[in-house]
Every structure is written in structure tokens, then in C-alpha cells.
Amino acid sequence: MASKSWLNILTFLCGSAVGFVLCSQLLSILLEEQKDIQPSVLHNDPHARHSDDSEQNHLEGQMNFDADASQHKDENTDIAEKLYQKVKILCWVMTGPQNLEKKAKHVKATWAQRCNKVLFMSSEENKDFPAVGLKTREGRDQLYWKTIKAFQYVHDHYLDDADWFMKADDDTYVILDNLRWLLSKYNPEDPIYFGRRFKPYVKQGYMSGGAGYVLSKEALKRFVEAFKTDKCTHSSSIEDLALGRCMEIINVEAGDSRDTTGKETFHPFVPEHHLIKGYLPRTFWYWNYNYYPPVEGPGCCSDLAVSFHYVDPTTMYELEYLVYHLRPYGYLYRYQPALPEKMLKEVSQIYKNEDKKVNQEPLKEKHK
Amino acid sequence: MLSESSLFLKGVLLGSIFCVLMTMLGHIRMDYGKRRRHYEHHHLQAPDEDILKLAEDERTNLSKSFRVYCIILVKPKDVRLWAAVKETWAKHCDKAEFFSSENVKVFESVNMGTNDMWLMMRKAYKYAFDKYGDQYNWFFLARPTTFAIIENLKYFLLKKNSSQPFYLGHTEKSGDLEYVSVGGGIVLSIESIKRLNSLPSIPEKCPEKGRKVWDVSEDKQLAVCLKYAGVFAKNAEDSKGKDVFNTKSVGIFIKEAMTNHPNQVVEGCCSDMAITFNGLTYNQMYVMMYGVYHLRAFGHVFSDVLVFLPVNASDND
Numbered sequence: 010m011a012s013k014s015w016l017n018i019l020t021f022l023c024g025s026a027v028g029f030v031l032c033s034q035l036l037s038i039l040l041e042e043q044k045d046i047q048p049s050v051l052h053n054d055p056h057a058r059h060s061d062d063s064e065q066n067h068l069e070g071q072m073n074f075d076a077d078a079s080q081h082k083d084e085n086t087d088i089a090e091k092l093y094q095k096v097k098i099l100c101w102v103m104t105g106p107q108n109l110e111k112k113a114k115h116v117k118a119t120w121a122q123r124c125n126k127v128l129f130m131s132s133e134e135n136k137d138f139p140a141v142g143l144k145t146r147e148g149r150d151q152l153y154w155k156t157i158k159a160f161q162y163v164h165d166h167y168l169d170d171a172d173w174f175m176k177a178d179d180d181t182y183v184i185l186d187n188l189r190w191l192l193s194k195y196n197p198e199d200p201i202y203f204g205r206r207f208k209p210y211v212k213q214g215y216m217s218g219g220a221g222y223v224l225s226k227e228a229l230k231r232f233v234e235a236f237k238t239d240k241c242t243h244s245s246s247i248e249d250l251a252l253g254r255c256m257e258i259i260n261v262e263a264g265d266s267r268d269t270t271g272k273e274t275f276h277p278f279v280p281e282h283h284l285i286k287g288y289l290p291r292t293f294w295y296w297n298y299n300y301y302p303p304v305e306g307p308g309c310c311s312d313l314a315v316s317f318h319y320v321d322p323t324t325m326y327e328l329e330y331l332v333y334h335l336r337p338y339g340y341l342y343r344y345q346p347a348l349p350e351k352m353l354k355e356v357s358q359i360y361k362n363e364d365k366k367v368n369q370e371p372l373k374e375k376h377k
Numbered sequence: 378m379l380s381e382s383s384l385f386l387k388g389v390l391l392g393s394i395f396c397v398l399m400t401m402l403g404h405i406r407m408d409y410g411k412r413r414r415h416y417e418h419h420h421l422q423a424p425d426e427d428i429l430k431l432a433e434d435e436r437t438n439l440s441k442s443f444r445v446y447c448i449i450l451v452k453p454k455d456v457r458l459w460a461a462v463k464e465t466w467a468k469h470c471d472k473a474e475f476f477s478s479e480n481v482k483v484f485e486s487v488n489m490g491t492n493d494m495w496l497m498m499r500k501a502y503k504y505a506f507d508k509y510g511d512q513y514n515w516f517f518l519a520r521p522t523t524f525a526i527i528e529n530l531k532y533f534l535l536k537k538n539s540s541q542p543f544y545l546g547h548t549e550k551s552g553d554l555e556y557v558s559v560g561g562g563i564v565l566s567i568e569s570i571k572r573l574n575s576l577p578s579i580p581e582k583c584p585e586k587g588r589k590v591w592d593v594s595e596d597k598q599l600a601v602c603l604k605y606a607g608v609f610a611k612n613a614e615d616s617k618g619k620d621v622f623n624t625k626s627v628g629i630f631i632k633e634a635m636t637n638h639p640n641q642v643v644e645g646c647c648s649d650m651a652i653t654f655n656g657l658t659y660n661q662m663y664v665m666m667y668g669v670y671h672l673r674a675f676g677h678v679f680s681d682v683l684v685f686l687p688v689n690a691s692d693n694d
Contacts (some may be wrong), residue, residue, distance in 0.1 A: 020381050024388020032396035089676030169594045186674035284663045305691050312671040324643045325632045331668035338532035339440060339683035340670065
């Protein structure tokens with residue numbers, strides 16, 4: 010009899026243990042967030058693109074430039090606002106249906122707001138996101154098709170709404186204020202385009218797709234025209250290379266996007282990969298591709314960097330925090346870049362007016 | 378057979394109920410703990426942004442009036458992070474010294490000759506006070522896993538009199554004891570360090586050596602001693618109530634924000650005037666240096682009361 014009651018107790022205890030464990034597992038699945046393990050990614054092929062690429066989405070409305078300016082009472086954004094008006098940039102982001110919620114959403118929540126106009130391009134229209142449908146298929150081999158169609162779409166609908174037309178991926182982080190500074194020295198009527206310049210295959214070089222590239226209005230016009238007249242065709246599926254070849258054919262200049270100290274502004278990787286000496290192995294393709302002498306360590310990246318690539322969602326927000334929020338109080342940065350001459354006159358006007366508090370209205374106009 | 382299986386099932390049921398209860402209790406305790414902390418801890422805020430309108434030279438003089446001595450406690454196993462700290466943010470301290478448990482060939486350090494963290498800390502404070510008490514007015518102690526922005530520390534200390542007993546950082550509560558967590562960095566004014574050093578060694582009030590049995594961490598130990606000397610911990614916050622000393626890295630904050638408030642990730646993350654982050658890797662130290670001292674958006678201009686020039690012999694900023 011005693012052994013039977015022991016057995017009963019044991020059975021009961023086993024049951025409660027099993028119940029407890031099962032329940033805690035269930036609860037932990039329900040309650041806890043998933044931990045993301047980020048493997049360090051070395052992309053072995055310069056033309057390797059993201060495996061799940063998809064469709065196109067329709068137009069994205071304009072966002073308020075000053076979305077978070079109210080947070081910073083001591084921050085003066087007059088110059089940035091002036092540049093916003095003077096250097097109009099339309100951004101289109103290469104994405105697809107599977108990536109809208111996974112990646113494009115975070116682009117939309119961060120840097121996309123600062124474009125004068127932003128469009129999310131997918132193979133399939135999505136009215137809610139919103140995203141433009143380019144009516145292509147899915148897949149890596151579709152990238153150049155999507156690019157051609159995206160630029161065509163932008164040309165047909167928004168040519169007059171911007172001066173410069175930027176293409177980025179849904180894992181590219183772009184600092185629009187710095188892009189405007191870079192482009193303010195140039196004329197959108199000139200046939201020129203900028204990005205991270207690579208040297209192989211194309212005599213004048215071509216721009217890395219992932220780091221993003223930006224076409225002048227004239228460059229866009231010529232590009233679209235070239236496909237109508239068959240000057241350029243869908244020659245390959247390697248988007249950035251094919252586009253670079255076309256640019257050369259139509260006499261659009263591959264610009265030098267480096268800052269006034271010679272530091273690169275468009276980056277094909279995240280800051281860590283460029284800043285840490287030895288991170289990218291010597292045998293990596295990158296060292297042979299860069300048009301200008303590549304630099305690793307602190308000289309790699311301009312203070313006024315324009316883009317980074319292979320940026321995962323967490324890093325999107327981290328960069329947003331580091332660029333637009335965290336700062337060293339009172340610090341006099343070593344690099345003090347100047348505005349181009351034509352802008353300097355207008356800016357000095359701003360500072361004169363600050364004291365007099367006259368004529369503030371046109372400059373303080375908010376963009377709705 | 379039937380009675381056994383029903384017994385088993387009853388056990389399963391009980392186990393599940395117990396588990397649910399425990400989870401719920403755990404959440405309630407956490408919430409209660411958070412609320413309790415909010416009402417009962419002491420906090421200190423950064424100066425209001427529009428305080429003084431000063432002339433250029435007045436600003437320079439004011440900026441120079443903060444003399445921060447940095448104490449970084451290291452052990453041989455920390456050598457990689459030590460290297461990173463040495464090459465990055467430590468250069469922004471008015472003086473930075475590394476206090477190690479033993480002599481390490483690769484780097485210069487002040488040898489504390491002990492593995493006990495509390496003893497190391499105590500000796501380091503004594504050393505700093507004895508040698509530099511008349512040259513520095515603020516003492517910042519950190520571990521090599523911490524990244525610090527000394528300029529933001531100085532801004533935070535604006536209008537705080539160092540001859541008052543300040544003991545600041547990210548505070549936590551252990552029972553009745555409010556202490557500054559060493560992970561987020563510990564700030565002591567000269568007055569606090571003076572009082573700490575003039576304490577007689579009374580084992581119950583302020584032990585010489587760390588207690589191995591109870592394994593009280595060195596930051597709690599420090600709080601106990603300081604409390605005895607009449608110095609109390611205060612949590613440092615910005616004008617919006619956000620912590621400026623952080624015991625986690627930016628990445629962790631972002632990940633948490635993406636889960637807890639996905640529509641306000643960056644807004645809900647961290648202070649614009651954050652002073653420290655903790656738990657960084659060697660690589661992240663360099664990324665932070667670039668992110669803080671280089672990377673920025675053109676056309677955003679600030680009119681700051683203080684002025685800090687770039688430091689000499691420093692590549693990473």
C-alpha cells in the first residue's frame with residue numbers, strides 16, 4: 010500500500026513538473042520577443058543582391074521635414090531647411106512585397122521622411138503601404154528591369170517635382186541633409202550622377218547599387234530617352250553595372266562624391282566594416298573595385314556621409330539616433346565644411362535676419 | 378491505470394496553474410518595482426537648455442572650469458577593450474588613468490595589486506584624491522566596457538558646485554540602499570571623494586575589503602560607504618527625465634524600443650545628451666566615436682553655452 014501511495018505522489022509530481030515546463034515554454038513563446046542574432050555578413054560578390062526582391066509599390070506622400078525638430082529647442086535648422094527648398098530630391102526605394110514590413114517600413118520610419126518626395130518601388134502595387142507596382146517579376150535577375158521601369162515611372166510622373174533622383178535599397182540608410190550639401194555645388198541641368206564609384210568594367214567607373222546613386226534631372230531624361238531609342242537596352246541583370254555602362258554611352262558623367270578632404274560619402278557597407286582596420290580581408294573584392302584609393306579606419310568615412318548599405322532595421326534606428334539625436338555638447342568638430350558660394354549669400358541673409366527678426370516667414374515655411 | 382493517468386493530469390493542471398501564477402506575479406513585481414523606483418529614487422536633471430547668454434571668452438573659461446579625472450578599472454582579461462578605451466573616449470578626459478589588478482606589459486597602468494574590485498575601487502579613489510585632489514574637481518569612474526562622452530558630462534555638471542557632495546550616475550535600488558551602478562559610470566565631486574577618503578575603516582560601516590561571503594558588488598559597497606559619509610546617490614536625467622548614464626548599449630535600447638513602442642523607436646530610445654553607454658565591444662567603441670564626433674547632418678546648427686575643442690593626438694575624433 011505504501012509503495013502505491015508513493016507511486017501516486019510520484020505520478021502527481023511528474024505531472025505537475027511536465028505541466029509547469031510546458032506552460033512556461035508556451036508563455037515564453039507568447040510573451041517574449043525574439044532575439045535576433047546578427048551574423049557578420051561579408052558579401053562575397055559585389056553584385057550580390059538581396060535574395061527576396063519583389064514588387065513595386067505606389068507613390069508615397071510627402072512627409073513633414075521637421076518631424077522631430079520640435080524636440081530640440083536649441084537646434085537651428087534654417088540652413089537645412091533652405092537646402093531642402095533649393096535642392097529637391099526625389100528618392101525611390103527598391104523593395105518588394107515580402108520586404109515592405111520587414112525592411113521598407115523602417116526606411117519609411119527614418120530617413121525617407123527627409124526626401125522632398127519618396128516612392129517605394131515593388132513589382133506589385135500596395136495601396137496601404139503605399140508602394141508602386143512596376144509590373145515586373147520577382148527575383149535578383151529582375152533588378153535592372155525594376156530600375157529601368159522605376160526611373161521611367163519617376164520621369165513620367167515626377168520629372169518637374171525634383172532636381173535630383175536618388176535610388177536606394179530598402180537596406181540603405183541615406184542622410185539627405187548631407188546629400189543636399191554635396192549636390193548643392195552642382196547643376197541639375199548637367200548630365201551627371203553620383204554614388205560610390207567603382208572602377209572595373211566601365212572606363213569612367215560606375216556607381217555601386219546598394220550604396221545608392223543619384224541622377225541629375227538631365228541624366229534621368231537621357232537615361233529614359235536612351236531606352237526609347239535603344240541606345241541602351243536591358244543588357245544584363247547586374248543593375249549597377251548595366252546602368253553604369255548606359256550612363257557612359259549617353260555621356261552622363263560619373264561624378265566624384267568625395268568630400269572636400271577626399272573622404273568617401275557613399276558607403277557600400279555599415280560604418281563598422283569601414284572603420285575597423287582589417288574587418289574586410291585583403292582578398293575581398295572591395296579593395297580592387299574602389300575607384301579612388303580605399304581607406305579603412307578613421308579616414309574611411311566623411312563626417313558628412315551620405316549613405317551606408319546592408320543596414321538592418323536595428324541599425325537604421327541606431328544611425329538615425331547617432332546622426333539626428335546624440336551629439337557631443339559644445340564640441341567644435343574638426344571638419345567645418347562650407348556652403349557653396351551661391352548659397353552663402355542667402356545664408357548670411359538668414360543670420361542677419363535672425364537678429365532683426367524680419368523676413369522669417371519664407372524661410373520658416375513648414376512643408377506639409 | 379485510470380486513477381494514475383487522472384492523477385498525472387491533475388498534476389499537469391496544477392503545474393500549469395502554478396506556472397501562470399508565478400509569471401503573473403513576476404510581471405506584477407517588475408511593474409511595482411518600476412513604479413516604486415520612479416517615486417522613491419532621487420534624481421538630478423541636466424541644466425535647462427536656455428540658461429545663459431555668455432560672451433565667447435566667458436564660454437571658454439566656463440568650459441575650462443570643469444576638470445574631469447577619469448578612473449578606469451581594468452583587469453588583464455580586459456586588455457582589448459582597454460586598448461579601445463585608451464584610443465577613443467579616454468582622450469577626452471582632462472586626465473585618464475587605468476587602474477589594474479596587476480601589472481600588464483602592454484599598457485601603462487597604476488597597479489592596485491589586488492583582484493578584489495571593491496578594494497581596487499577604494500584604492501583608486503584614494504590614489505586619485507591624494508595625488509590629484511587639488512587639480513581636478515570631478516572624478517568619473519568606469520569599466521572598460523563603458524563608452525563615455527565627456528563633453529556631455531561637463532554639460533550635465535553645469536551649475537553644479539563640486540564642493541557639494543555629488544554622487545551621480547544610473548541608480549538602482551537594493552532594498553533600502555540606492556546606489557550608482559558601475560556599468561553606467563560613477564561621478565563623484567571632489568567633496569564626495571574627500572569624504573570617502575576621510576572615512577575611518579569600520580568593517581560594518583565601510584569595509585576595507587570586499588566581502589567574499591555575501592558577494593556584495595563594488596558599486597553597492599561604495600554606496601554604503603558614501604552613505605555613511607553623508608553622500609547619497611542621485612539618478613542623472615536630462616530635462617525630459619531620460620537617463621543620461623546608461624547601463625546598456627544603443628543597440629539594446631533600440632531593440633527594446635522596436636518591441637515596446639515600434640512607432641516611436643528613436644524618440645523612445647535614449648537621451649540626446651547621453652553621457653554613457655555600456656556593454657560595448659571593441660568595434661563598437663570606434664563606431665561610437667565616429668557616430669558621436671564625426672557623423673552628423675549638415676545644416677543643423679546648435680548654439681551651445683560651452684565650447685570644447687578637439688583633443689590633440691587623437692585619430693578617432
